[in-house]
Amino acid sequence: MITDERYPVEPWVIRELGFELATLAQSESIFALSNGHIGVRGNLDEGDPNGLPGSYLNSFYETRPLPYAEAGYGYPESGQTVVNVTNGKLIRLLVDDEPFDLRYGTIEHHERILDLRKGLLHRVVEWTSPAGQVIRVRSTRLVSFTQRAIMAVRYEVEAIGDAARVVVQSELVANEEVPRQSGDPRVAAALTSPLVAEQHSASGSRSSLIHHTRTSALRMAAAMDHVVAADTDPDLHTYVEKAFARTTVGTRLQPGQRLTLTKFVSYGWSSQRSVAALRDQVDAALSAAVHTGWDELLVEQSEYLQEFWDGADVQVEGDESIQQAVRFGLFHVLQAGARAEQRAIPAKGLTGPGYDGHAFWDTETYVLPVLAATAPRAAMDALRWRHSTMDLALERARTLNLQGAAFPWRTIRGQECSAYWPAGTAAFHINADIALAADRLVRWTGDDAFARECALPLLVETARLWRALGHIGADGAFHIDGVTGPDEYSAIADDNTYTNLTAARNLRYAADLAQRWPDEAAALTVSAEEIASWRQAAEVVAIPVDARTGLPEQDRGYNAHERWDFEATDRDGGYPLLLHAPYFDIYRKQVVKQADLILAMHWCGDSFTAEDKARAFAYYEQITVRDSSLSACTQAVIAAEVGQLELAHEYLREAALMDLHDLEHNTRDGVHVASLAGSWLGLVCGYGGMRDHAGQLSFAPRLPPALTGLSFTVRWQAAKVRVTIGPDAARYVVEDGVDVTLHLHHHGQPFTVTSQDPVELAVPPIHPLTDRPTQPAGRAPTPTPTSPS
């Protein structure tokens, strides 16, 4: 458990005081640096000790067979697992023959600081070796947002007290030992020695290693170069062999003297390019970075982030830990997506090997709405990645005897990698999630090229899938039977409300877009008849209602199922349920892992009345256990909407502190990017009440008791809109745009705001329609501390 004592709350940095082996792996995820293209965990410079060493290249994976004791038609035969690639972070230090290792000697001071505005990870250590020599090490690490192939470290050693012989070894190491993963099915299977050496070379202070993976046949190159500055005249020597490269710098430092090593590392990878081409690519990237120089890299990094924060920052008054957490969350969301550039945004970003490094639906549903409003280019790129895998999705649909495109439940490259179809293939909602994300981007950016080239084909092929997947029954309604919705504690159900509603929108928006771009639609062989059949299905989509209560229900017949016996479930050891009860029993009972109907009420909120939302929320609260990190933020959003503001804040805190407090006990495997995005959603869509139903941007701001103010910015088409919320009123300002006139809604009332005239509107009172909802025994969220920290 990471505590506030060791992680004091500060608005713009994550600071860790002291050193603790037990939480090392978690801290490595929290301090991971990435630009979406490459990512390195926050491992200590010296490599040892470590929780889980990790360096990742987006979409660089190894395939492995997926075993089935009883195979079935259409089961994927091979999976993809992210590979821990050549470690370029490593800088070992020898002090008077004594390896610098925190497990020995005495740690006088240890501090790490993740600077969210500068995009840097700082470390300061003062250490007394077992022999009594005192040294100070300062390091600063960055993964460049501007030069996507580049990681760099400035490493400084200073002798204190006595003179010291110091040797610094800067390395590239392939096939590091990775600790064995746990038996938890959610933790990714480990791979050992995935890299096969192809070429190694060294010259001066520069060296490179080229490897390929055995089965997926991907090739990668890593190269490093060094700049040394010292108060003395150090020796420098570089050695390379197949598995590692090492530049050694040795000198003798008098007290107060320093040795400073600046290390530049570049990565390149490809499924097609030759050894020579990759070698040249990483050398070129390295030369550019060395030419840029350390100081200028820092400037670029800072400017890039300044631009981001200008349009993305959220200011929270009244809860400092949420202020910190939402910035930490936005920073990791940016790190995951900034330079992914038509590669996937995995559930853990590039911060750890969790979920095998796969991307899921939560990218489109939780992460892209945040990027759409804060870094729209990254969001469009993520969907262009989906579009680039269209051939695989079309083929998968054919394998499943369906029409259109069936995107994979979990994947790195685009092939379906889910080995458990009831919670994989059957979760077809991912196709609507992708389609609606594309449609959202069209509305938010107004980017016609994106609409034509990317959104239209995504919407058309997924609409085709839905039309083939559903059927119009004898009751005249469009039914989608036997699918799995977002709640993974229910599966293979008929008429999942979330699925049906998002599929209907998918069909309708596909029809809209096809009519808007008739030539491009014709090129996709879309006919007027097909468009009509999409509209018809969307029109009559089945929305199950519990006949006894009149409430919407998660799936047809769901509310008639037996309720899980929460009282009989061990509050401490009994969760997550999936580790303690068979799927069989979980699926057939009323117990919700994560928001499903409630998620529909967020993204398709205009399909429900306010009363339905309030009453259904109260009903589902009683059976929702939040065994998924994707739940609390959505519960926060709907709790806020229905006026349960204290409850909303408890859920918001849970989502926002998921990784900083390691609430799911698996932050070691990487941060929960979607939940981190969820803290933004909870603030902006919850307290800001922001919705974009039918392309209409609307707000319904209302603060919880814990907050005294909230301010955020969203990029809407050509403009930036800043919303500043106080206890009684909200102020809307258009920034950046010239002569912009926006037609927005405030608590259901249309209003106009221009770049000239900000608008301030009163927050109306709300009278909740239900008492504060209750949760299953032991599963209520943690109350907000009276003095939030």
Add this chain to the structure above:
Amino acid sequence: MITDERYPVEPWVIRELGFELATLAQSESIFALSNGHIGVRGNLDEGDPNGLPGSYLNSFYETRPLPYAEAGYGYPESGQTVVNVTNGKLIRLLVDDEPFDLRYGTIEHHERILDLRKGLLHRVVEWTSPAGQVIRVRSTRLVSFTQRAIMAVRYEVEAIGDAARVVVQSELVANEEVPRQSGDPRVAAALTSPLVAEQHSASGSRSSLIHHTRTSALRMAAAMDHVVAADTDPDLHTYVEKAFARTTVGTRLQPGQRLTLTKFVSYGWSSQRSVAALRDQVDAALSAAVHTGWDELLVEQSEYLQEFWDGADVQVEGDESIQQAVRFGLFHVLQAGARAEQRAIPAKGLTGPGYDGHAFWDTETYVLPVLAATAPRAAMDALRWRHSTMDLALERARTLNLQGAAFPWRTIRGQECSAYWPAGTAAFHINADIALAADRLVRWTGDDAFARECALPLLVETARLWRALGHIGADGAFHIDGVTGPDEYSAIADDNTYTNLTAARNLRYAADLAQRWPDEAAALTVSAEEIASWRQAAEVVAIPVDARTGLPEQDRGYNAHERWDFEATDRDGGYPLLLHAPYFDIYRKQVVKQADLILAMHWCGDSFTAEDKARAFAYYEQITVRDSSLSACTQAVIAAEVGQLELAHEYLREAALMDLHDLEHNTRDGVHVASLAGSWLGLVCGYGGMRDHAGQLSFAPRLPPALTGLSFTVRWQAAKVRVTIGPDAARYVVEDGVDVTLHLHHHGQPFTVTSQDPVELAVPPIHPLTDRPTQPAGRAPTPTPTSPS
């Protein structure tokens, strides 16, 4: 495909003319001999060529890990696979240095005859060696019903034309090479070299091999001895080593001279007994068999079968192929169960490695009703086996967080071995199948010891399971949600009618039996309150009805699902569907693999009106594809009941000829014991209309146009009842009993028959309530040939 030309139809034998490599594996299953304790496939004496070598010991298996790409709570970690044990059938022959091998030289004559009355497999070969030497080989093989550890072969070589040097090598061979199985998930995974040598010995013409399995740690011994008779004075020599034992007999035969070798083989196995104990056990069994002698073994065998056929034979007039097939079926059912003696009766008996050698629910549902009426001791033994695994079933229920006993979906020893829970663990109906089979045996045999010791605990612990599995909903009905019924093309459904009806009977009969045996019930801690809760649940069990049509439906909401697109399914290559479509798509549509609601209409027929049965049968016929061998016989039974007699006969023929005509193309892996039992069910429960609802034996005889007469015998309590059906009337005779008075029903009317006075009653006309039902495109049964063959 096995054709009538090569398998001419004869009433009491299965005769194969000629030799064909392509159908060798199928013929090995058809000609397999077994007594339920040991079983040997019909491999050629000389071992090569073979389709699939096989020798099996009941419940002798190896465990293997069950791999999961994504594991889950409660998944079985290891499976059990039947082991091909030490081959004792092998007798090689060398003729003038030329191995006798049918792939070389010229086959002048080849004939095999399975004599169903004598329990013998005969073979006659006349063969010209490549060098031109002509020999005749006759062999007769038996697996003794009376000496359960014993197999014996009489092998005779005769020189024809010229004098010949002949060498006969009689062997025991461990770890034979087994061909690699196909990729079909239904075909069992092969195991290589499962046996580890422990001891081998030889003395005179006797030798033995003792081995154990690597992981399951089961020990087995095989021993052989020989008696040689010859017109010459042959040499005999025995050699043994770890992997094989060999007795060699060599001589020179003048034309017309014969060498006759009688080989006795005994098997023993145990999980506990020592090497020495097993060695002595097989030696003793061998000594007993040698002492008995070949001729006397044949007499014992014949007498055993005479006794069986006296009470079991079915006489069919008008369809000779069905006459042959039903006897073939009964013979294999007897072979599977006769001496299983508290071990499992696998789906393939001991005739092949199909389904890994596992036993499933079809033993209780299809095989035991036949044995109950024809060989009740074997049926009771099979349930005593289930009872012997009670500890494992109780433990499994605890693992699943349930009460009572959860018997395994597939197993050899009793542990759950199903690696796919939607069609394994979720198929809870197996528990009712076992319970109702036990209850049936109590009613049919009147055996109080069995009732108290076996049936009562089986019924009580399964009733407890159902009570925990189901719940009484807000509508006041007892619902069982999220289970899989017999139809494996539907899964994890609510209120499966078959499951609910059989569970309700399970609950009611458990209550009845507990009240009949209060002391024994008290020992199982059954309380009056518990009994009341069973009765209450049974009373209000939910029976789903399609609101639109008023018809019963397979599961709640089933009839509202989309119908499978049969027209778009390739009639030739598209079936079985599970090899060509994902479970996802199959489960959510109306397509039935095998009788489910229709099966409920057979075993719980008194829960439906005649009109419901006729109309629901017609409805489900339209969507039933019979991708399981368990379907046709049940469709025959209900088709007969609703007066669709031509259709009934087509289904009956399909069930009866399943293996003789290799209709499912997998007879190579072993015969379909349940389908073979189904041919009896089709005749007796179909045309005989026999039911035992509520312990009342009733008949509703009616012949299809293809038959002119039908006669069968069932053992009912102390008596045998012979029913002889003609086109217009049926005659009931009590046999074997003295002063027996039976109260039976004939077409719904009660009547009394005594051992003194047979009764003849007229067959009333029937007016079917629907037209002849239709089947999915291309899935209608084959019309009965106008001249049945």
